[in-house]
Amino acid sequence: MRDYELTSATLAAALADPALESMNFLNEIASRYPGAISFASGRPTEEFFDVAEIHRYIDIYCEYLRRERGYDDAMVRRELFQYGRTKGLIHELIARHLDRDEGIRADPEALVVTVGCQEAMFITLRALRATDRDVLLAVSPVYVGLTGAARLVDLPIWPVRSGKDGIDFDHLAAQIAKARAQGRRARACYLMPDFANPSGTSLTIGQRRELLEVAAEQDILLLEDNPYGLFHDGEHMPTLKALDRGRSVIYLGSLAKTGFPGLRVGYVLADQRVLGRGLLADELSKIKSMVTVNTSAVAQAVAGGKLLRHGCSLRAANHRETATYLRNMRSLLAGLEDRFTGSAVTWNRPCGGFFAVVTTPFPADDAALEHSAHEHGVLWMPMRHFCTENAGDRQLRLACSQLSAEQIETGVDRFAAFVTSYGPTACS
Numbered sequence: 001m002r003d004y005e006l007t008s009a010t011l012a013a014a015l016a017d018p019a020l021e022s023m024n025f026l027n028e029i030a031s032r033y034p035g036a037i038s039f040a041s042g043r044p045t046e047e048f049f050d051v052a053e054i055h056r057y058i059d060i061y062c063e064y065l066r067r068e069r070g071y072d073d074a075m076v077r078r079e080l081f082q083y084g085r086t087k088g089l090i091h092e093l094i095a096r097h098l099d100r101d102e103g104i105r106a107d108p109e110a111l112v113v114t115v116g117c118q119e120a121m122f123i124t125l126r127a128l129r130a131t132d133r134d135v136l137l138a139v140s141p142v143y144v145g146l147t148g149a150a151r152l153v154d155l156p157i158w159p160v161r162s163g164k165d166g167i168d169f170d171h172l173a174a175q176i177a178k179a180r181a182q183g184r185r186a187r188a189c190y191l192m193p194d195f196a197n198p199s200g201t202s203l204t205i206g207q208r209r210e211l212l213e214v215a216a217e218q219d220i221l222l223l224e225d226n227p228y229g230l231f232h233d234g235e236h237m238p239t240l241k242a243l244d245r246g247r248s249v250i251y252l253g254s255l256a257k258t259g260f261p262g263l264r265v266g267y268v269l270a271d272q273r274v275l276g277r278g279l280l281a282d283e284l285s286k287i288k289s290m291v292t293v294n295t296s297a298v299a300q301a302v303a304g305g306k307l308l309r310h311g312c313s314l315r316a317a318n319h320r321e322t323a324t325y326l327r328n329m330r331s332l333l334a335g336l337e338d339r340f341t342g343s344a345v346t347w348n349r350p351c352g353g354f355f356a357v358v359t360t361p362f363p364a365d366d367a368a369l370e371h372s373a374h375e376h377g378v379l380w381m382p383m384r385h386f387c388t389e390n391a392g393d394r395q396l397r398l399a400c401s402q403l404s405a406e407q408i409e410t411g412v413d414r415f416a417a418f419v420t421s422y423g424p425t426a427c428s
């Protein structure tokens with residue numbers, strides 16, 4: 001008997017898309033060079049991981065169910081062990097966090113607690129993609145998880161240039177006009193106003209207000225993704241959602257960095273009204289019910305306990321982590337300053353978040369990365385992986401969140417050695 005064989009032509013076209021390979025590419029190269037210092041991965045610091053805390057958080061959550069919600073023991077057990085509410089169990093605690101940390105007044109009923117922010121992106125894009133005339137605008141370079149999710153629901157992404165300042169408004173207007181001229185519809189624009197992944201840039205308050213005006217005038221939604229916004233050096237800009245008076249903003253949240261990635265808990269705040277139906281969140285929950293049924297009750301109990309332990313402030317819960325990230329960013333930027341000032345290499349200077357971007361005088365592509373890993377033991381992320389259009393060839397992303405100060409120092413030395421030896425060969 002012959003083995004059953006498939007061809008990629010008989011599978012979803014998105015599976016051949018490079019966006020769906022990017023995460024594997026990074027894991028693969030990291031596993032081939034285990035001794036390399038990695039500026040490639042934007043994982044959170046492991047300095048404060050503590051298994052005992054997981055048990056404590058579950059206890060705190062169960063105690064809250066008994067005290068604040070009046071549950072008896074059987075109800076507590078059922079909440080943890082059974083299938084649960086599709087829109088989630090900790091929506092009220094997340095609403096308290098949004099109020100405390102972001103000044104967002106969220107109706108808990110407008111929240112869907114998801115399996116990471118990744119599921120929030122997927123179900124939101126699935127709902128917004130109504131016809132093949134729809135396109136999604138996204139400030140470019142774009143987070144690969146968003147690109148992959150859009151591909152999987154057959155929603156084309158049209159990039160909006162970020163320019164130097166985080167968003168190029170002329171290009172945004174041009175892309176919306178181009179969509180109209182082609183009889184297509186720009187459904188929404190995806191962006192990260194705070195410490196964007198991968199660009200590290202943040203929008204000014206003026207840009208945020210202008211963007212909300214454009215969204216209202218042009219009748220498009222804004223998809224605000226905000227996993228890094230709380231890791232700042234004191235000056236905190238209001239999120240788009242906090243400024244949103246016309247329900248133009250769908251807010252995507254992740255607890256991967258403010259909680260921990262192993263939780264796989266995120267959420268979407270979708271308070272838009274759907275005529276004759278109810279809230280957009282309720283439509284999203286129908287999709288969720290057919291994808292993951294509900295988010296793990298155990299994971300939500302841990303997340304809920306962490307929120308309760310810190311008065312529902314994830315900013316307070318993360319003061320040690322924030323100090324580590326700010327220290328790391330300062331070390332990275334100082335290291336680049338020491339080695340590259342006056343050279344053809346330039347970089348941006350984010351005042352928070354996980355990422356900085358370096359511009360090189362040579363193509364910073366996969367071949368350059370391979371050389372950097374093999375010859376110099378240092379990894380970084382080619383910007384090309386975040387660009388849906390032909391751009392980003394001479395840029396790379398450095399993530400400093402998971403490293404120690406010593407590793408950053410050694411890593412920047414290695415990175416400088418790579419640039420010095422590889423640059424002239426690549427340019428000649």
Ligand SMILES: Cc1ncc(COP(=O)(O)O)c(C=O)c1O
Nearest residue numbers: 116117118143197254255256266
């Ligand atoms: C910008 C951005 N959005 C969403 C996510 C996904 O978050 P989660 O792990 O909660 O699915 C990430 C993860 O790195 C991210 O960087």
